[in-house]
Amino acid sequence: MDAPSTPAAGGGIPACATAPPSGLGGRWQPLAYQERAHRPEASAAQPSADTVLVRRTLAEIEPVADKVTSYFYALLFLRDPDLRGLFPAAMDVQRDRLFKALLTAARYADDVPVLTTYLSELGRGHRKYGTVAAHYPAVGEALLGALARYATQTWDRAAEAAWARVYTTVSQIMIDAAAADERTSPPWWQAEIVAHEPRNHDVAVITVRPDAPYPFRAGQHASVETPWWPRVWRHYSFACAPRSDGLLTFHVRAVPAGWVSGALVHRARPGDVVRLGPPAGSMVADHSTDDGMLCLGGGTGIAPIKALVEDVARNGRSRPVEVFYGARHDDDLYDLDTLLRLQKVHRWLSVRPVVSDGPTLGLSGRLPQVVGKYGPWTAYEAFLSGPPGMVRSGVDALLGIGIPPHRIRHDSLDELLASAPGAP
Numbered sequence: 001m002d003a004p005s006t007p008a009a010g011g012g013i014p015a016c017a018t019a020p021p022s023g024l025g026g027r028w029q030p031l032a033y034q035e036r037a038h039r040p041e042a043s044a045a046q047p048s049a050d051t052v053l054v055r056r057t058l059a060e061i062e063p064v065a066d067k068v069t070s071y072f073y074a075l076l077f078l079r080d081p082d083l084r085g086l087f088p089a090a091m092d093v094q095r096d097r098l099f100k101a102l103l104t105a106a107r108y109a110d111d112v113p114v115l116t117t118y119l120s121e122l123g124r125g126h127r128k129y130g131t132v133a134a135h136y137p138a139v140g141e142a143l144l145g146a147l148a149r150y151a152t153q154t155w156d157r158a159a160e161a162a163w164a165r166v167y168t169t170v171s172q173i174m175i176d177a178a179a180a181d182e183r184t185s186p187p188w189w190q191a192e193i194v195a196h197e198p199r200n201h202d203v204a205v206i207t208v209r210p211d212a213p214y215p216f217r218a219g220q221h222a223s224v225e226t227p228w229w230p231r232v233w234r235h236y237s238f239a240c241a242p243r244s245d246g247l248l249t250f251h252v253r254a255v256p257a258g259w260v261s262g263a264l265v266h267r268a269r270p271g272d273v274v275r276l277g278p279p280a281g282s283m284v285a286d287h288s289t290d291d292g293m294l295c296l297g298g299g300t301g302i303a304p305i306k307a308l309v310e311d312v313a314r315n316g317r318s319r320p321v322e323v324f325y326g327a328r329h330d331d332d333l334y335d336l337d338t339l340l341r342l343q344k345v346h347r348w349l350s351v352r353p354v355v356s357d358g359p360t361l362g363l364s365g366r367l368p369q370v371v372g373k374y375g376p377w378t379a380y381e382a383f384l385s386g387p388p389g390m391v392r393s394g395v396d397a398l399l400g401i402g403i404p405p406h407r408i409r410h411d412s413l414d415e416l417l418a419s420a421p422g423a424p
Helices: 049-079 081-086 097-107 112-129 133-150 157-182 259-266 299-315 336-345 367-371 388-400 413-417
Strands: 189-198 203-210 221-225 233-237 248-253 273-276 293-298 321-327 349-355 381-385
Touching: 049 081, 049 097, 049 133, 049 157, 081 133, 097 112, 097 133, 097 157, 112 157, 112 221, 133 157, 203 259, 203 273, 221 259, 233 248, 233 259, 233 299, 248 259, 248 299, 293 299, 293 367, 293 388, 299 321, 299 336, 299 381, 299 388, 321 336, 321 367, 336 349, 349 367, 367 388, 381 388
Parallel strands: 293 321, 293 381, 321 349
Antiparallel strands: 189 203, 189 273, 203 248, 221 233, 221 273
């Protein structure tokens, strides 16, 4: 499943705007009809009773997660064989994505704003797979069946009831978000490739023209499906701010066993048509402030950073933007010339290349550690994009030099890892 939007008014669970999942023995009732005593408002220090039970189950199944996942899908396709058609032919490509998304949502059940943001984008994004409200009951039954089979020490009637309530909340948020999105947007966009520019042996800059207006914000990403691998989707960040001609640009690196990335880099050509899912992600700039922006981009993670730079330029506000562009070798800084040209045009922009391995004319070392040598950055908004390990170490480094958590923006790792059903 996929990710964020705006939390419901007042930070609460959205009202049921559509028919709730049915046919499950009365367990999946709309939240409005459940006894509120089962789900008291919880603080970070005091998780709700349901969350305590859910986390116990998660802890028990973690060592056998692969077995639980396999059993979940076996139950799902046994209960509703038609659902198999929503998934790619090679299940090993994304076999655990849907299940991982459900567990991620359950883990954050007490954090209503985060949960609503996360699940609303998942619900909207799942429209591209052909998911409808009627599919959710079978998923819920398979989830509980898999947990009952493997959580033998913690599973009882109380745990089952807690998971049922949590899944009701999860599914309803997603159903409501999908229903609202259906009134204004298609489930996907067709987009013709109009330019394909190889930058090195494994990176290409690809520009596409959607068949209809595609609203997005700089710093966001979209899932992409190629004609060569139907129902297999992969997330790519926009490498541009919204343009008057409606064109979109992506930076794609072909990775080992990456079906979509390999096809886009080595096989795709102008004239080919891909599909785009809806925009997602919350790593966007706040243009109501002139605070400085500290941007860390590693590898093709420089794409959304470049989009943010263009966004600041389009907005017309003069605010300092400090870009640290990291790679292993000088040759991997495939978009450095573009950024340096932008630096010449905009006096508020500073670009520093950082190379971790081998000789370089720029800065040498690991990107997060190098950033700490400059600054101070405590008054800056920080933006991070790149490999998961770089983002994790980058967040730790920024916290260590005094940047408060609310000033650090990046796409949630759980959000990206749990996108389903179909990202290799």
